[in-house]
Amino acid sequence: MEQYSLIDNIGILHTFDKVPQRIISLVPSQTELLVDLGLESKIVGITKFCIHPEKLITKKAIVGGTKKVDYNKIKALTPDIVICNKEENTLEIVENLRLICSVWVTDIVTIEDNLKMISDFGHLFDCTREAQQWNASLVFALSDFKQFIDRKPIRKVAYFIWKNPYMVAGSNNFINELLQLNRFENVFANLSRYPVIDLQEINTVDDLDLVLLSSEPYPFKEKEALEMTHFCSLSNIILVDGEMFSWHGSRLLKALDYFKKLHQNL
Structure with a gap:
């Protein structure tokens, strides 16, 4: 795959020579998303709060929580990328992790932000088909729910x-x-x-x-x-x-x- 570039939710440009193969996720909900996108085998580290899907926490290295992490443990896992979130993780964590590898930061406030994050992960990890399928399912379910809630x-x-x-x-x-x-x-x-x-x-x-x-x-x-x-x-x-x-x-x-x-x- 040729070199490619993507911008995360806080405006940081990331350039990759190849698709990231070793992922650490410091966000429980995004850990679940990565698995649902078919990327479980590429996840090498998670937080102690990454409890979904069940038993994932017994298979992956635990690198800390969302507010405090073990930098030496993370470094030893030789990640290609760490997934963080502006709300869940601290700026200090993000800045320290940038000394180790690329740090992708999400910032999810709206449903549109959520759909874009899934699309971004599809491009980031070369699983666009899976991302499109998830977004299609979500858009359909949202339409159905809006009809349910309308009255x-x-x-x-x-x-x-x-x-x-x-x-x-x-x-x-x-x-x-x-x-x-x-x-x-x-x-x-x-x-x-x-x-x-x-x-x-x-x-x-x-x-x-x-x-x-x-x-x-x-x-x-x-x-x-x-x-x-x-x-x-x-x-x-x-x-x-x-x-x-x-x-x-x-x-x-x-x-x-x-x-x-x-x-x-x-």
Whole structure:
């Protein structure tokens, strides 16, 4: 294959003399995508949070988490490329890894960003047919879901991701994009990213329909749901699968089925 160049989501130009054969992924959702694109044999390193597909974590070298990695272990794996994400990984990690090999950084805020990432991976790893098939499946499923959701009422929601301090999803992130897809009006969309809030603020929201407590990164359980009733007794408090609302990549296909079931139970 001739030399080729591609630009990642943060505007960095990458030039390759050959298709990268040894991949390290520091993003759990993108690890799952790489496998779904047929690239499992090329993955040499992952994080301890790369739990999908099941048992992958027993087959690949664990190089750390998403915020802290073992640079010596990564270097010893002689990667051709490391896959990172602007939100998941730190700038320090990205800059240090660039001393070892190419570092491809994604930045996924919208569904269009997600489709482009899959297409980019197709070109990056010479699996364009697989990438096109995944995007075609996603576009079809999105069209189907939009028809399903079209007549559903708009509901005001608060989506919690953390406790002590309490943090919610604001705007400018993939969670907010998927909330909008579900006709959920994010009451904290006026705040950026993942703001810390006082639970008393919930009491000031008029007609709050739903409080969604995510399973990740903080694993909200029934205990927290019960505690939340003291602050929003008139709202429906629901424990939700955080992977379905925050993981991008191929996971979106499963998420759309999950969302249908969620609405059917509201």
